Amino acid sequence: MSGKRLTHFDESGAAQMVDVSEKAATARLATAEAQIVMQPETLALITEGRAKKGDVIGVARLAGIMGAKRTADLIPLCHPLPVTKATVDLEPDADLPGLRITASVKTTGQTGVEMEALTAASTAALTVYDMCKAVDRGMRIEGLRVILKDGGKSGRYEVS
Amino acid sequence: MSGKRLTHFDESGAAQMVDVSEKAATARLATAEAQIVMQPETLALITEGRAKKGDVIGVARLAGIMGAKRTADLIPLCHPLPVTKATVDLEPDADLPGLRITASVKTTGQTGVEMEALTAASTAALTVYDMCKAVDRGMRIEGLRVILKDGGKSGRYEVS
Amino acid sequence: MSGKRLTHFDESGAAQMVDVSEKAATARLATAEAQIVMQPETLALITEGRAKKGDVIGVARLAGIMGAKRTADLIPLCHPLPVTKATVDLEPDADLPGLRITASVKTTGQTGVEMEALTAASTAALTVYDMCKAVDRGMRIEGLRVILKDGGKSGRYEVS
Amino acid sequence: MSGKRLTHFDESGAAQMVDVSEKAATARLATAEAQIVMQPETLALITEGRAKKGDVIGVARLAGIMGAKRTADLIPLCHPLPVTKATVDLEPDADLPGLRITASVKTTGQTGVEMEALTAASTAALTVYDMCKAVDRGMRIEGLRVILKDGGKSGRYEVS
Amino acid sequence: MSGKRLTHFDESGAAQMVDVSEKAATARLATAEAQIVMQPETLALITEGRAKKGDVIGVARLAGIMGAKRTADLIPLCHPLPVTKATVDLEPDADLPGLRITASVKTTGQTGVEMEALTAASTAALTVYDMCKAVDRGMRIEGLRVILKDGGKSGRYEVS
Amino acid sequence: MSGKRLTHFDESGAAQMVDVSEKAATARLATAEAQIVMQPETLALITEGRAKKGDVIGVARLAGIMGAKRTADLIPLCHPLPVTKATVDLEPDADLPGLRITASVKTTGQTGVEMEALTAASTAALTVYDMCKAVDRGMRIEGLRVILKDGGKSGRYEVS
Numbered sequence: 012m013s014g015k016r017l018t019h020f021d022e023s024g025a026a027q028m029v030d031v032s033e034k035a036a037t038a039r040l041a042t043a044e045a046q047i048v049m050q051p052e053t054l055a056l057i058t059e060g061r062a063k064k065g066d067v068i069g070v071a072r073l074a075g076i077m078g079a080k081r082t083a084d085l086i087p088l089c090h091p092l093p094v095t096k097a098t099v100d101l102e103p104d105a106d107l108p109g110l111r112i113t114a115s116v117k118t119t120g121q122t123g124v125e126m127e128a129l130t131a132a133s134t135a136a137l138t139v140y141d142m143c144k145a146v147d148r149g150m151r152i153e154g155l156r157v158i159l160k161d162g163g164k165s166g167r168y169e170v171s
Numbered sequence: 172m173s174g175k176r177l178t179h180f181d182e183s184g185a186a187q188m189v190d191v192s193e194k195a196a197t198a199r200l201a202t203a204e205a206q207i208v209m210q211p212e213t214l215a216l217i218t219e220g221r222a223k224k225g226d227v228i229g230v231a232r233l234a235g236i237m238g239a240k241r242t243a244d245l246i247p248l249c250h251p252l253p254v255t256k257a258t259v260d261l262e263p264d265a266d267l268p269g270l271r272i273t274a275s276v277k278t279t280g281q282t283g284v285e286m287e288a289l290t291a292a293s294t295a296a297l298t299v300y301d302m303c304k305a306v307d308r309g310m311r312i313e314g315l316r317v318i319l320k321d322g323g324k325s326g327r328y329e330v331s
Numbered sequence: 332m333s334g335k336r337l338t339h340f341d342e343s344g345a346a347q348m349v350d351v352s353e354k355a356a357t358a359r360l361a362t363a364e365a366q367i368v369m370q371p372e373t374l375a376l377i378t379e380g381r382a383k384k385g386d387v388i389g390v391a392r393l394a395g396i397m398g399a400k401r402t403a404d405l406i407p408l409c410h411p412l413p414v415t416k417a418t419v420d421l422e423p424d425a426d427l428p429g430l431r432i433t434a435s436v437k438t439t440g441q442t443g444v445e446m447e448a449l450t451a452a453s454t455a456a457l458t459v460y461d462m463c464k465a466v467d468r469g470m471r472i473e474g475l476r477v478i479l480k481d482g483g484k485s486g487r488y489e490v491s
Numbered sequence: 492m493s494g495k496r497l498t499h500f501d502e503s504g505a506a507q508m509v510d511v512s513e514k515a516a517t518a519r520l521a522t523a524e525a526q527i528v529m530q531p532e533t534l535a536l537i538t539e540g541r542a543k544k545g546d547v548i549g550v551a552r553l554a555g556i557m558g559a560k561r562t563a564d565l566i567p568l569c570h571p572l573p574v575t576k577a578t579v580d581l582e583p584d585a586d587l588p589g590l591r592i593t594a595s596v597k598t599t600g601q602t603g604v605e606m607e608a609l610t611a612a613s614t615a616a617l618t619v620y621d622m623c624k625a626v627d628r629g630m631r632i633e634g635l636r637v638i639l640k641d642g643g644k645s646g647r648y649e650v651s
Numbered sequence: 652m653s654g655k656r657l658t659h660f661d662e663s664g665a666a667q668m669v670d671v672s673e674k675a676a677t678a679r680l681a682t683a684e685a686q687i688v689m690q691p692e693t694l695a696l697i698t699e700g701r702a703k704k705g706d707v708i709g710v711a712r713l714a715g716i717m718g719a720k721r722t723a724d725l726i727p728l729c730h731p732l733p734v735t736k737a738t739v740d741l742e743p744d745a746d747l748p749g750l751r752i753t754a755s756v757k758t759t760g761q762t763g764v765e766m767e768a769l770t771a772a773s774t775a776a777l778t779v780y781d782m783c784k785a786v787d788r789g790m791r792i793e794g795l796r797v798i799l800k801d802g803g804k805s806g807r808y809e810v811s
Numbered sequence: 812m813s814g815k816r817l818t819h820f821d822e823s824g825a826a827q828m829v830d831v832s833e834k835a836a837t838a839r840l841a842t843a844e845a846q847i848v849m850q851p852e853t854l855a856l857i858t859e860g861r862a863k864k865g866d867v868i869g870v871a872r873l874a875g876i877m878g879a880k881r882t883a884d885l886i887p888l889c890h891p892l893p894v895t896k897a898t899v900d901l902e903p904d905a906d907l908p909g910l911r912i913t914a915s916v917k918t919t920g921q922t923g924v925e926m927e928a929l930t931a932a933s934t935a936a937l938t939v940y941d942m943c944k945a946v947d948r949g950m951r952i953e954g955l956r957v958i959l960k961d962g963g964k965s966g967r968y969e970v971s
Contacts, residue, residue, distance in 0.1 A: 376496070
């Protein structure tokens with residue numbers, strides 16, 4: 012990593028929104044994941060609720076999708092991008108116990124959508140926390156990371 | 172937890188913004204924490220940068236504070252609250268290696284500010300990811316949780 | 332109505348956000364309603380979907396609740412208010428055929444929440460349109476109005 | 492309509508932002524309309540006001556145009572689109588009595604702008620309500636619908 | 652000014668949203684002003700337009716009022732405040748030549764509204780620039796400053 | 812300038828978002844500048860602070876960059892554009908005394924980015940005011956204007 016530098020700063024150290032105007036607008040894809048770990052009783056409330064008591068997962072999914080669209084508002088040096096697809100999946104996992112969250116975002120643009128995927132996963136996880144905090148304050152969000160990125164000059168990145 | 176239910180849904184299972192209009196407006200405080208784990212070389216770039224090559228921590232702190240103010244926009248059933256204080260701290264920790272993030276938020280309001288503190292910590296962590304992703308795509312955000320909540324009827328909650 | 336004038340304009344005709352700083356912060360409540368009229372087949376898709384094919388009503392409800400929080404961003408001269416409760420109900424009605432939408436909003440503030448209730452109902456209805464437009468472009472939103480307003484100096488207003 | 496399904500949900504019924512990344516970016520146009528029905532005295536206040544007492548129509552027009560730009564923030568599964576034109580027209584109609592609202596939006600994008608046109612018309616109508624509610628609480632918004640859509644694979648749609 | 656320090660930073664130099672939770676919620680008022688200087692022909696277009704060709708001043712006024720409500724979104728360390736009144740006045744002045752802008756904002760809150768008044772004046776001025784830039788690119792915004800601040804512990808401040 | 816008219820209004824004088832859908836999407840660049848004039852002691856606090864007491868300039872720079880992304884939200888008739896680069900520079904100038912602000916924005920789009928550059932410079936200046944107002948209420952923002960515009964049919968404009 013010697014010689015590497017952070018492109019979000021210029022030579023003098025000033026933060027900047029990096030110039031992507033010369034980059035080609037290509038198809039971009041990114042997937043992020045996270046887990047939210049909770050008491051088994053909390054997970055039971057969520058999984059039972061899907062039927063009729065209240066759809067925590069449905070609300071969190073929608074929050075995640077909407078969060079993807081707000082990314083450039085939240086992350087200071089992030090370029091605004093027209094999201095062309097966003098999905099958020101939340102799967103109960105009794106071993107955590109908790110929910111496994113996967114968010115995928117696509118665009119046709121001049122820079123990648125990792126931040127959009129991460130923001131979607133993070134917002135979905137925070138929404139689960141919000142809805143369940145009255146019964147389980149100790150929930151934790153773990154393992155928020157990018158697991159797939161494709162499109163653009165730097166090529167495909169995939170966590171094996 | 173038997174008999175517990177999720178207050179963000181009514182009896183029929185419909186999501187709702189819970190009625191807090193009868194609750195007293197009292198001083199509320201919450202603190203959240205998270206870690207962002209990275210390559211040691213990435214941490215070195217960040218810590219060196221503070222001096223002159225670019226202040227990753229300063230940018231992330233500001234993003235976190237601004238994120239706290241956007242919480243009710245992001246989290247669907249979260250009540251809007253007038254944040255009266257917000258601080259975000261990011262400490263390098265060579266053992267992670269990475270940054271330890273702590274966010275504290277205060278309000279005088281009818282409901283708590285856990286979501287604001289979590290959103291601040293999460294936004295700060297995502298901003299670090301954004302600024303360093305060109306050199307380290309494998310960074311992970313871990314342990315995002317509430318460690319302190321005070322004010323309101325439910326009393327003080329503190330992770331020991 | 333002789334002698335009445337629109338308070339959102341001053342004597343010279345300039346638009347203004349009316350001064351409410353001398354008004355008492357009291358409990359305020361408003362309810363708005365609307366209908367979205369559609370083909371019977373579209374309504375069938377929505378009502379069947381609740382079970383497993385996709386919850387149009389759940390998505391629209393959430394959009395309505397979030398819309399209530401964005402009211403002062405959308406309506407130029409509307410005062411920002413801390414919403415303390417928001418509910419949105421969508422009931423299938425085979426006679427329309429379509430959905431009957433009811434949105435209720437509460438605050439403790441210096442002015443009423445009619446606009447928040449109307450914006451919630453309107454946003455929920457538009458979201459139904461968005462989700463179903465691929466199968467039924469001719470849907471219409473009808474009868475968007477305030478049916479209840481309470482709190483504040485002007486007293487209770489209720490459509491009989 | 493047999494066999495039709497709602498594309499905003501996947502096979503499992505999960506809400507999603509539909510993938511439009513393979514669709515061509517073409518010129519898109521949509522027009523929506525609505526009426527706001529009021530007391531004749533309220534309409535008189537509005538029409539007289541244009542001259543010097545306050546331009547309700549001008550304020551509502553602007554709110555509608557700005558609303559078009561906020562569409563993807565409000566409608567959960569709506570794709571963000573760069574609006575390239577937005578007009579909102581409000582015509583007094585003594586027969587309603589009230590205002591007839593027409594909103595037209597254009598873009599060059601991968602999906603249509605019906606939602607933008609509907610949101611513009613709706614926001615304009617809500618703004619009229621806000622400005623006149625002190626003199627006429629019983630106003631109703633009626634007939635909000637798409638009357639023209641052009642561009643894209645599905646061809647031209649026009650209400651005759 | 653010896654010994655003074657900037658309260659938006661803590662002892663270590665970290666930016667923070669200052670804690671105002673112990674401050675009393677009192678009536679607050681601020682007024683800001685600015686001028687936008689232009690070619691005399693541009694001013695003539697604006698002043699003629701009020702009658703029928705297009706109301707630049709009306710649009711700018713509304714933009715300013717809405718801008719006041721967005722202040723805490725734009726200014727990183729600014730506390731969100733419920734604006735209870737906002738007015739923006741734009742007066743033609745042939746001697747500039749241009750427009751003199753005055754914005755006044757009130758709240759009942761724990762901190763002042765200078766930033767809201769400045770943001771309102773600035774947004775109104777930028778909107779004039781936007782509407783007239785096709786005929787006069789050389790317009791300049793001058794003298795944006797606070798001329799009155801009242802309420803709160805620090806007492807009344809008024810530019811003589 | 813005879814015969815000139817303001818394109819943001821149609822023939823009847825109604826405000827409109829101008830139709831740019833037929834314009835080519837080309838590389839666009841704009842630079843704006845402003846000064847913020849203050850007491851010499853205030854400037855000293857800012858310049859000393861860079862080292863360790865608090866980085867006013869860094870916070871203002873970031874606010875300016877984020878402001879550029881919010882332009883179409885603030886300026887009613889401004890087209891939304893995908894910013895591809897944004898930089899904000901703030902240089903201390905003892906002769907003002909104060910800070911000289913320069914903001915540059917790029918896009919590939921159908922209309923120019925003057926408004927984005929102006930909004931960036933203005934937001935940065937307002938942020939400096941916010942951070943220093945406790946020690947110097949009399950600060951003034953002066954000379955906010957476009958100094959460079961390039962790309963698009965109207966050609967290059969540069970202040971000599």
